[in-house]
Amino acid sequence: MSIKWLLGGLATASALSVASVPALAIDWKSQSGKEITVMASENPWTNGLREHISEFEAATGIKVNLSAFAEDLYSDRMNLAVRSTEPVADAYMVQMDSALFEQWKAEAVEPLSPYIADANKTEAAYEVSDFPAGFLQGASFPVGDAAAQLYSIPISFETYTLFYNKDLVAKYLDGKVPATMDELIDAAAKVSAAGNGDDFGATMRGKLSAELVDTMTGIVFNAWGGDPIVLPQNVWFDGDWSKPRFNDPKITKGLSHYAGLLKSGPPSVLSYGWEDASRFFADGHAAFFVDASVFGPSFEDKASSKVVGKVGYAPLPPVIGDVGYSGHWSWGISIPKNSEKKDAAWLFVQWATGKSMTTEFGKKTGGAPRLSSWTDAGYKAALNPDYIAAVQTQMQHTRPTSVFREGWSETVLQIVNTIQQIAGGADPQESTNALQEEVAATLK
Amino acid sequence: MQRKAYRSYWLLAPALIVLALNTFYPVIYSVYLSFTDWNWGKTSNFVGLTNFITVLTKAQYRGAFLNTLVFSVSAVVIETLLGLGLALAINGITRGAGLIRTLLLMPLMVSGIAVSLVWKVLLDPTQGVINYLLSLIGIEGPAWLGTVPWAMPSIIMIDTWWQTAFSFIILSSALKGLPAEPFEAARLEGTSSWQTFRHITLPMLKPVLITVIIFRTVDTLKVFDIIFGTTGGGPLRATEVVQTLAYQTAFKFHRFGESAAISVVFSLIILLLCLAYLRLDTDEKDPS
Numbered sequence: 019m020s021i022k023w024l025l026g027g028l029a030t031a032s033a034l035s036v037a038s039v040p041a042l043a044i045d046w047k048s049q050s051g052k053e054i055t056v057m058a059s060e061n062p063w064t065n066g067l068r069e070h071i072s073e074f075e076a077a078t079g080i081k082v083n084l085s086a087f088a089e090d091l092y093s094d095r096m097n098l099a100v101r102s103t104e105p106v107a108d109a110y111m112v113q114m115d116s117a118l119f120e121q122w123k124a125e126a127v128e129p130l131s132p133y134i135a136d137a138n139k140t141e142a143a144y145e146v147s148d149f150p151a152g153f154l155q156g157a158s159f160p161v162g163d164a165a166a167q168l169y170s171i172p173i174s175f176e177t178y179t180l181f182y183n184k185d186l187v188a189k190y191l192d193g194k195v196p197a198t199m200d201e202l203i204d205a206a207a208k209v210s211a212a213g214n215g216d217d218f219g220a221t222m223r224g225k226l227s228a229e230l231v232d233t234m235t236g237i238v239f240n241a242w243g244g245d246p247i248v249l250p251q252n253v254w255f256d257g258d259w260s261k262p263r264f265n266d267p268k269i270t271k272g273l274s275h276y277a278g279l280l281k282s283g284p285p286s287v288l289s290y291g292w293e294d295a296s297r298f299f300a301d302g303h304a305a306f307f308v309d310a311s312v313f314g315p316s317f318e319d320k321a322s323s324k325v326v327g328k329v330g331y332a333p334l335p336p337v338i339g340d341v342g343y344s345g346h347w348s349w350g351i352s353i354p355k356n357s358e359k360k361d362a363a364w365l366f367v368q369w370a371t372g373k374s375m376t377t378e379f380g381k382k383t384g385g386a387p388r389l390s391s392w393t394d395a396g397y398k399a400a401l402n403p404d405y406i407a408a409v410q411t412q413m414q415h416t417r418p419t420s421v422f423r424e425g426w427s428e429t430v431l432q433i434v435n436t437i438q439q440i441a442g443g444a445d446p447q448e449s450t451n452a453l454q455e456e457v458a459a460t461l462k
Numbered sequence: 463m464q465r466k467a468y469r470s471y472w473l474l475a476p477a478l479i480v481l482a483l484n485t486f487y488p489v490i491y492s493v494y495l496s497f498t499d500w501n502w503g504k505t506s507n508f509v510g511l512t513n514f515i516t517v518l519t520k521a522q523y524r525g526a527f528l529n530t531l532v533f534s535v536s537a538v539v540i541e542t543l544l545g546l547g548l549a550l551a552i553n554g555i556t557r558g559a560g561l562i563r564t565l566l567l568m569p570l571m572v573s574g575i576a577v578s579l580v581w582k583v584l585l586d587p588t589q590g591v592i593n594y595l596l597s598l599i600g601i602e603g604p605a606w607l608g609t610v611p612w613a614m615p616s617i618i619m620i621d622t623w624w625q626t627a628f629s630f631i632i633l634s635s636a637l638k639g640l641p642a643e644p645f646e647a648a649r650l651e652g653t654s655s656w657q658t659f660r661h662i663t664l665p666m667l668k669p670v671l672i673t674v675i676i677f678r679t680v681d682t683l684k685v686f687d688i689i690f691g692t693t694g695g696g697p698l699r700a701t702e703v704v705q706t707l708a709y710q711t712a713f714k715f716h717r718f719g720e721s722a723a724i725s726v727v728f729s730l731i732i733l734l735l736c737l738a739y740l741r742l743d744t745d746e747k748d749p750s
Contacts, residue, residue: 094713101502120716124503215588224608226696228714285587285605288697289613294582303588424501427714438698442610 044141049362050079054108056366057085057099059092062315063111063174063349066379067370074369080362093117100126100354107354108363114156114170114350115420116427119250121352122159122169123424128353129167133364140368148373148388153348156420161250170350171371172387173379176310177346177412178236181317182330186217186305195330199240199275199337202306206282209305219282221295221304224441228427229292230434233309235419236334236345238272243338250422259423262457264433265450271337273433273450277440279308288438300325308334310347311412314405315384331408333415344412345419348387384409432456489729495722502716513723522699523707523724530703532614534682537621541678542671544622545629550659553637563634570627578691581620582607607693610700617701620688625681629674636670637663672743676736683732704728 058064064086071082085107087095093113099106100121112118112127121127133139134146146154149172155161157170180202187193190209196202206219213219223230238253245268248257256263263269280287284298292309299307300316300323307313316322317329334342351370353363369375373390380386381400391397398406421429436453440446496513500506517523548566552559569577584590585606593603606616640663648658664671686705689695695702695710704724712721 097502097713120502124501218588224697225694226699226702227694286585286608288609289582289607289693291694294586298588301589425715425717427710431710431714435696435699438696442698 044137044139046078046365049359049365052079052359052362053081053083054359054362054366055083055085055106057087057092057096057107057110059089059096059111059349060086061089061174061349062312062382062384063379066382070375070378074366077369078362078365080365082366097121100356102356105354105356105358108357108359109351109353109366111173112170112350112352114153114172114348115418116422116424118157118170118350118352119159119161119420119422120424126355127169128355128357128360129169130171130353130364130367131167133368134168139361139364141372144368144372148390150387150389152416152418153346153387155249156348156418157350157352159422161422170352171367172348173351173371173376174312174383174385175346175348175387176232176312176385177409177416178233178308178334178344179311179408179412180332180334181299181307181309181313182332183299183302183305183325184328184330185302185325187330190217190305195332196335199335199342202335203275203278203282206279206306210282216303218284218298218304220279220306220308221283221298222276222279222287222290222308223292223295224280224283224287224290224438225294226288226431226434226438227291228430228434230437231427231430232345232347232419234273234276234433234437236416237276237308238269239345239417239419240334240343241268241272241275241337243268243343244341247417249418249420252417252419252421254421254429259461262454262461264457265447265454267447270446270450273437274440274446275337277437277446279306280437280441288441302328311405311409312383312385314409315382315401318402318405329402331402331405333408333412341415342412343415343417346413346416347419428460429457432460492722492725495719496726498719500718502718506719509719513720514727516720517723517727522702523704525699526702526704526707529614529699529701530683530685530705533618533621533685533701533703534679536618537625537682537685538675538678540618540622541626541629542675544626545674546633546667546671548626548630549633549637550663552634563631566630567627569624570631572624574624574687575691577620577624578688581616581623581688582692585616608697610698613693613697613700617685617689617692620692621682621685624688625678629678632670632674633667636667640666669743672739676739679735679739680732683728683735 056067058067064084068084071084074080075082092111096107096110096112097117100110100112101124112121118127134144146168153172153175154168157172158166158168160166182195184193186209187195190212191205194205196205209217209219223233235253239247242253247253251257251259253269254264255261283290284303287295290298295307295309296313296316298304299313302324314329314331318326320326334344336342351367353360353367357363370379373388376386376388377391377394377397380388380391380397384401384405386392386397392406392410432453436449439449495506497508497510498506499509499512552562555562572580584592587593587603587605587608592606596603604612606612644662644666645658648662653661684705685703686709689701689703689706690709693701695706708721708724708728711724712718
């Protein structure tokens with residue numbers, strides 16, 4: 019079965035179909051004089067926001083206080099703010115995955131569907147259907163319910179693709195880019211063997227951390243192929259929380275692929291977070307890097323990259339058939355239940371996620387979540403054409419990486435620990451058999 | 463006289479009240495949380511001793527306790543010996559001692575996360591300066607933070623660089639405060655340096671040494687930032703310690719009750735250790 023992200027999430031689409039077509043223009047000055055606080059993680063989207071925030075203030079008369087934190091600190095601060103009994107923020111960036119799900123379970127986040135459905139609050143041109151329904155699935159709860167409400171709007175998305183250093187591929191592999199995942203693992207090993215400790219076949223996130231989850235899930239999706247996957251359990255369960263399948267041969271293969279790339283990484287790759295792995299690639303020491311597409315623009319930035327103009331972009335090489343499957347994940351923006359200025363906050367959210375600003379911020383992130391952005395001439399001109407082609411191809415074969423279960427991060431760490439074991443030489447099937455038992459015991 | 467004493471209590475009262483609120487409220491709340499299943503939601507249920515049973519029986523917690531113990535014992539022993547050695551060496555210097563003391567104290571001024579980030583870069587096997595310097599003398603440096611055998615020793619090394627100055631400065635001050643007469647008498651008796659150290663310096667330093675050991679033990683048992691910033695507890699949980707696990711259990715797994723139970727159990731262990739040290743100190747002073 020081919021997975022089309024554009025067609026995903028029928029339940030979500032039906033829930034939003036009424037909401038997406040309000041008729042009248044709204045009064046953008048209705049909340050003039052108010053002051054709102056927006057919490058954000060420091061990233062390219064936030065940089066874009068800083069440049070344009072005065073435009074929103076001028077158009078609405080609402081003063082915006084941007085409270086931005088380094089990504090390492092952000093999640094905890096944001097969760098504390100959203101769960102506080104006192105208002106801390108009026109709008110906030112949130113990971114559209116189990117983080118948002120847990121906030122929804124804790125009744126800490128405001129449903130946005132009523133705002134979208136209200137013609138007095140939302141412009142007709144806002145057009146929610148411009149977001150792929152598959153993206154909105156990660157923010158619509160209860161999961162799979164026909165009456166699900168939307169709790170967050172995507173602001174930037176990423177899919178997990180292959181980056182390669184053209185110079186190193188030419189030097190060690192005669193310019194041949196691997197056509198399958200097995201070829202990629204072999205090619206990475208070959209580069210590391212010949213690299214004399216200077217050049218390596220791959221760089222990956224390897225640190226024992228939940229931050230591996232999306233890249234790792236994308237690689238597992240590739241090994242899983244087109245077979246069905248159901249939310250909220252995702253690929254890890256056979257449609258039911260009581261049926262974990264962590265030792266399924268295809269999942270074992272996917273985790274082995276991740277471990278195989280780690281094996282060809284630099285010696286300390288098991289302590290690498292995303293910033294270490296991407297820096298290593300940007301410094302020109304690694305032939306291959308499988309990670310979030312949003313790294314693409316930074317590799318073409320002379321201020322932070324030594325591989326400008328030397329990076330090749332491709333979808334994940336296929337494992338089964340001729341299609342490389344992967345996952346996608348998004349940052350979203352939401353309104354906390356404890357905000358006392360929800361209408362002003364909604365005006366901000368609507369402005370920041372409208373067509374114009376989504377495209378503008380997308381030039382910074384390389385991951386505009388609206389379909390219309392990808393046909394916008396300015397957006398396409400701002401990004402590397404190979405990057406755009408690779409992401410657009412990959413986007414046709416992705417699924418959400420999220421698992422909607424409280425405490426899912428603990429299982430993620432167990433999976434990462436298993437990947438580290440396999441990378442250290444443990445037998446893949448025995449390792450995933452042990453993982454299966456460990457997870458089953460944890461989930462009881 | 464009595465009136466003066468009352469006035470002292472009144473003057474102390476505001477500080478004592480603030481201290482009590484800041485200290486006792488979090489402790490009492492943590493103990494309360496440890497008996498609940500609160501997951502950062504709006505409700506929580508009383509679960510009795512469930513969290514404590516989990517903490518005391520789960521293999522992962524045993525591993526984290528063991529790693530914490532290994533780290534703490536190693537770091538305290540190395541840092542105390544090194545701090546003592548440096549203090550003795552600098553005690554004999556007359557010129558430039560102030561400058562050396564200032565330089566040795568500098569690592570203490572740096573925050574734990576900054577220390578971890580700096581050392582992560584320094585220890586990077588391919589781009590770090592440590593392995594580069596080792597290569598100049600023909601030694602192939604290991605993958606310090608990326609392999610099981612080297613990860614914990616690397617963390618201990620980072621902590622030693624960071625915190626030895628604490629032992630050094632306390633012991634250095636204590637050495638300067640020792641009376642000169644016993645040393646003068648020993649010199650006239652013709653005792654060796656080792657005998658002087660063994661029978662005069664060490665016994666007189668003992669109370670301060672015990673204080674240093676207590677402080678460093680408590681501090682190392684609470685290690686978090688340098689592990690969080692370098693290995694995250696890996697590879698293969700080789701550097702996972704109680705505090706990183708407590709943090710993850712609370713803020714990543716959202717099991718605040720279980721995390722509070724870890725903290726309660728661990729605080730009791732630290733309290734018992736401190737009492738044991740203090741008992742040792744008291745016994746030394748009062749053998750009867």
